[in-house]
Amino acid sequence: MKQLLKTVLMLSTLSLFTSYDAAASTYPARVSAKLGNAIVNATTGLAEIPKAIMISNRAEGPAYAATAGLVTGIVHMMGRTLSGAYDMATFMIPTKPIVTPDYVWQDFDKETSYRSTWQLR
Secondary structure, X not given: OXXXXXXXXXXXXXXXXXXXXXXXXXXXXXXXXXXHHHHHHHHHHHHHHHHHHHHHHHHHOHHHHHHHHHHHHHHHHHHHHHHHHHHHXXXXXXXXXXXXXXXXXXXXXXXXXEOOOOOEO
């Protein structure tokens, strides 16, 4: 468990310095960027729960945040985690992530959404 946490933190740190949106012009760069994003999203999906609760609390209050915010967070956690797992399985096709923002910590005050189409990188 400790090793997994260290790996996740290392990948998260690396992804801060190598933005997925960077102008990666070569196929290997685009594929590796997608794989890095996929690993980070698959492992940080749990952070969607407190994010959704905080957003709901600001917008609607604590009672709403404790109920609908929690459920929304669980749905977004599953969406981000499954999207990351899917991107790991298909990393050889360099597409943008379906989930937006690309990482859970980007635009932390904005609710997570999903692209309706796949876009090639």
